[in-house]
Amino acid sequence: MDSTITIPEVTENQLPEGPSTEDREHAMTGPERKALVERAKTLLSEQDAVLVAHYYTSGDLQDLAEETGGHVADSLEMARFGHGHPASTLVVAGVRFMGETAKILNPEKRVLMPTLEAECSLDLGCPADQFTEFCDAHPDHTVVVYANTSAAVKARADWVVTSSIAVDVVRHLVERGEKVLFGPDKHLGHYIERVTGAELLLWPGSCVVHDRFKAQELQALMAEQPGAKVLVHPESPQPVIELADVVGSTTQLIQAVQDLDADTFIVATDRGIFHKMQEVAPGKTFLEAPSAGAGATCRSCAHCPWMAMNGISNLVTTLEQGANEIFVDPETGRQAWKPLKRMLDFNEARKQRIHAGT
Numbered sequence: 174m175d176s177t178i179t180i181p182e183v184t185e186n187q188l189p190e191g192p193s194t195e196d197r198e199h200a201m202t203g204p205e206r207k208a209l210v211e212r213a214k215t216l217l218s219e220q221d222a223v224l225v226a227h228y229y230t231s232g233d234l235q236d237l238a239e240e241t242g243g244h245v246a247d248s249l250e251m252a253r254f255g256h257g258h259p260a261s262t263l264v265v266a267g268v269r270f271m272g273e274t275a276k277i278l279n280p281e282k283r284v285l286m287p288t289l290e291a292e293c294s295l296d297l298g299c300p301a302d303q304f305t306e307f308c309d310a311h312p313d314h315t316v317v318v319y320a321n322t323s324a325a326v327k328a329r330a331d332w333v334v335t336s337s338i339a340v341d342v343v344r345h346l347v348e349r350g351e352k353v354l355f356g357p358d359k360h361l362g363h364y365i366e367r368v369t370g371a372e373l374l375l376w377p378g379s380c381v382v383h384d385r386f387k388a389q390e391l392q393a394l395m396a397e398q399p400g401a402k403v404l405v406h407p408e409s410p411q412p413v414i415e416l417a418d419v420v421g422s423t424t425q426l427i428q429a430v431q432d433l434d435a436d437t438f439i440v441a442t443d444r445g446i447f448h449k450m451q452e453v454a455p456g457k458t459f460l461e462a463p464s465a466g467a468g469a470t471c472r473s474c475a476h477c478p479w480m481a482m483n484g485i486s487n488l489v490t491t492l493e494q495g496a497n498e499i500f501v502d503p504e505t506g507r508q509a510w511k512p513l514k515r516m517l518d519f520n521e522a523r524k525q526r527i528h529a530g531t
């Protein structure tokens with residue numbers, strides 16, 4: 174890692190304050206929530222819109238997406254689904270870079286989000302001007318960026334990756350003899366280094382949610398739950414990853430709860446994922462990995478405060494008013510499209526190789 178880089182630090186004080194949209198909707202009565210859901214269904218249909226929601230959003234949003242022909246997914250699948258869908262409007266429930274990615278891949282479509290204020294600490298910690306300077310200082314490196322970045326950072330990259338494909342892409346590049354600069358998540362970068370054996374030039378960013386998982390407290394919980402399997406997202410710190418039975422993207426962790434012969438899972442990622450885990454593995458028990466020690470008061474303990482800004486109420490307002498539309502500068506979008514398309518093509522070829530058994 175280049176120790177000379179100083180990045181904007183995202184502290185607890187900069188996170189959204191007060192009850193989130195998600196909290197407010199949980200406090201509603203059953204009939205109130207049902208009325209909102211019905212209104213959202215009508216608006217989606219009237220406006221030829223399809224909802225794509227991330228696994229970290231509320232259960233109500235995930236259910237709405239699936240009940241209306243939309244999709245619930247990780248960021249790679251969100252990008253792929255939106256790209257292939259015929260609806261003229263995409264509604265993206267997640268954080269801003271996800272809406273931007275949808276717009277870059279679908280410049281002809283209207284892309285709306287329930288809120289435009291949902292940030293991501295990885296994106297905030299990787300300003301395009303500083304990142305460009307870093308890349309320019311290392312012109313012999315192939316630039317690989319995580320999807321959790323702005324359109325301008327993607328536009329500077331050779332490849333975009335998500336956590337489900339990052340290891341395979343970097344391994345592919347290293348096998349071709351390329352040196353790789355990876356950003357912005359340092360924990361994911363170190364994980365890729367350990368798995369591939371490659372040395373990467375890393376940007377020192379981190380996710381405010383995953384960075385808080387604590388190995389010592391996790392070991393204590395494992396001792397209390399000796400039969401539990403430990404599932405960890407690779408944005409978590411290395412000591413936490415080292416305790417994992419499975420390290421993987423959200424989709425890979427959801428697959429693991431179906432495949433593994435265990436009744437209890439300790440999960441080190443955003444607890445929004447429990448909604449899908451409970452659906453695919455009913456009867457199993459899911460426990461949050463400890464995030465900041467006993468009595469922690471962090472606003473980002475195991476749940477992304479920006480993801481929680483999404484709800485059905487602001488989705489309805491967005492559709493009623495045609496508000497919160499995502500715009501990406503066309504030239505930036507054209508440049509960012511290339512590394513994104515490279516990822517989608519690589520993923521397609523990888524799936525075909527797996528299918529063919531090679």
Ligand code: SF4
Pocket residue numbers: 229268292293294295321380381382383443477478479480
């Ligand atoms: S969970 Fe972390 S990586 Fe995901 S959107 Fe929130 S801050 Fe970003």
